[in-house]
Amino acid sequence: MPEPRIVVVGGGHTGLTLALRLQSQLGPDEARITVIDPQPHMTYQPFLPEAAAGSLEPRHVVVPLREALRSSEVLTARVSEIDAQRQRLQLTLCDGQDEEIDYDVLAVVPGSISKALPIPGLAEQGVGFKTIGEAIYLRNHVLSRLDIAASTDDEELRRRLLTFVFVGGGYAGIEALAELESMARYAIRDHSGLREADMRWVLVEAMDRIMPEVSRPMGEYTRGILADRGIEVKLNTTVESFADGHVRLSDGEEFDTGTVCWTAGVKPNPVLEHSDLPRDEGGRVRCSPDLRVDGTRNVFTAGDCAAVPDLTSSDPDAICGPSAQHAVRQARVLADNVVSHLRGAALRDYRHRYAGSVAGLGLFQGAAEVYGIKLKGFPAWLLHRVYHLAKMPTLSRKARIAGDWLMELPFRRQTVALGELHDPRSEFVKAAETRGQPSQRDQAS
Template structure:
């Protein structure tokens, strides 16, 4: 090595979600030769586009098509499948636990925290045992098979109480994830139940419980009220300003006195910053997120950046009304922060000042099942029904990473339109050794 030759910077991206993937994609395209190397670490070998999980669960999209394989698209990056358990930015090292359990220390020069968020689980009795999350493609597949298998079990039993329990479905949390998961799964179950002779759609009970006074706070209050009316018209029960007291044994008790039994509890009641951040020397805010400047730099640290759900970034669009306002943990901010993060990191590497992240709320779109939706664009254009559903699909298709996945999803939609959606329960996936174990014992 020639004396004085500048060494490439080692960039470590912790997290392979939307922010991590798009940041790595941008860097591998724009970094100059030998300017820097990029390493991406994530427990999963793929990125999941979460807004499409409800459609994947309902059978409108093949689950494999809502994930993007990291190694396939990040060919100029080094991808490690493992979990970061500790970050010591003072010594520029990160501890990574690999799949087989062994741990390695990775040295870096520049850190990008894209750890995202995890489900915020409350201390409700029975929740860990009964609840099912809705943040991963695995959970989406599980829920699809689970809901359809409840129909199979209900159709084969003569026990009226058991049938009622099997056909009762509870969703806790009235944000985007909860409402879309509920609407898509109910739509799928309503379509599937026509093929059963002993049960009908009227036997199903779908319940949504939200602790605040409205659902989907991302849209206007008027659109939130409209969404509740649409759900109730479909026979879905919506409980607002209501909390769950216990879920033990599948027996649900709400704080308004309502009680019922269910075999399906879907938990979508909020998220929290990845708890791995507690094992770092990065400055955290009261919500456990990394404290950042408007330029997405970690406050008080050099060569450290963060974006997405794990970052407490000042919201410059609301700075006049609330100087302490930070960006909410939403896909909308994650998408745009990733775009700002790439040029800022490059500017820092090249000795130029980074630019602040500024994004004003542009609107929201939500699906309420096949051909149904709501949208609120710039607070002016409010659409309902089919047009809103089309806008929802078009927007998220445009945000889906890679041309490959966009095309595959479009073909999924065309196939579902021409031949209707598949309503097959593949319950063997949940326990694939059952039949082999039975054969071995016979």
């Protein structure tokens, strides 16, 4: 009898944690594990702000799936359709070819993507903060704005270049803003003619507070830290337009900017729109507390894309929030339940009371609230680093990250823009066009 095939859709933190646990619990001939993701690596998103700020080497905050999952099959492909009725998946491979695969057990954990709104100019001006590519692009972009501003005498252009706008006051937006502002404040010392006061950093948040993940006093403390650094925090405010880099806010203020970072919420991965799985009004997959998808026998889900009932809440309709803390713990329960399903044992429910959050706010500054205990400044910053280092998958990545931090002690931060990384063929294309030869870009069009 052929061994059953377990297919994991998604190689993010939830998918990798799930696959690693399945590898450790299943015998070599007990099941075949297949992990499918468009990227060949997992990105540890809590470390993206430090990678953007230059505290961590970008390669060290990603885990190659094939390196970590040596006992599993890894397919670098995009799932284009999930047919739970026929127990079949439609894939689009890297070369554009389509392929179908069958499964015996399916784990749907593709995570979430940035939730963009139909605001004029956002698609042209904005960049998210969910991937390593976005984080490094923002780093290079911010540093290049300093370089250009230091090279021009046009005051209006300089003011535009040195105005940085972040939309979304959750943890992702606050950490990205704080780390990049800290980096820019450090880098501007090497730019003659520029001062820290020349930069303008603006955070726009539609709610009446920032960091809703922690108590209001801790949110106010964080807001105070940002204000002390000259960062403008605009609450109860939305953006009406980014057209042509001109920002128009709901409070009537208007100004120009050269940088827009969008971290205002997430939505479930679009692959769920091409499936026959039941979803709630927010687009997340409906499931029972044991993480089995409603109406199915062999399909499971977890993480940001799943509407997992929160058994610790007094509200019977409450579901777990889309946080890394829940996602990783759900992945472990999901793995145990998949193993139990294969062996005919009883499944267990997911139950976890939210422990709190930790945030880094730039070098030596942080805010944390864990089990009601509040930490500020250096202790919170240190806890942030220790906690996430412990949660980083694989010993190899833990060691590399610790090494990056130790190298910060005797040496200065590296603040250099490598913008050519984003368009490495630009000079080659220019040379071809100068000779009058059509480039491949022209031929393709």
